[in-house]
Amino acid sequence: MRATDSPGSSAxxxxxxxxxxxxxxxxxxxxxxxxxxxxxxxxSEGERSVGELQAALNLDSSSTSQHLAALRQQGVLxxxxxxxxxxxxxxxxxxxxxxxxxxxILTSALADSQAxxxxxxxxxxxxxxxx
Numbered sequence: 001m002r003a004t005d006s007p008g009s010s011a012x013x014x015x016x017x018x019x020x021x022x023x024x025x026x027x028x029x030x031x032x033x034x035x036x037x038x039x040x041x042x043x044s045e046g047e048r049s050v051g052e053l054q055a056a057l058n059l060d061s062s063s064t065s066q067h068l069a070a071l072r073q074q075g076v077l078x079x080x081x082x083x084x085x086x087x088x089x090x091x092x093x094x095x096x097x098x099x100x101x102x103x104x105i106l107t108s109a110l111a112d113s114q115a116x117x118x119x120x121x122x123x124x125x126x127x128x129x130x131x
Contacts, residue, residue: 044096047089
């Protein structure tokens with residue numbers, strides 16, 4: 001046990017309370033909803049009004065507003081009002097880059113899985129032919 005540790009504490013407790021990790025976890029938790037990912041993909045193409053987002057997502061105004069509020073509170077989105085319309089945009093273009101990198105990671109993982117399935121199918125076919 002380190003001198004700074006109290007009895008019963010663990011390194012995991014320090015990680016869970018470290019502000020940097022807490023803020024990062026909140027960001028990823030906020031991004032961890034399929035509707036929010038779709039909102040960000042739509043906004044990666046450019047600014048959109050709430051009505052445009054609602055139509056594209058096929059959601060009611062309450063659900064759309066809740067998702068937009070969560071993203072805005074986390075600092076992911078900015079908004080501006082023009083008359084009665086509210087327009088949203090991604091605050092930092094690196095969010096779009098993060099989505100693109102996530103897609104690359106998932107595509108690579110799926111390609112690896114596909115290759116493994118193909119290898120297993122080939123092996124199964126060889127074993128069936130040898131019987």
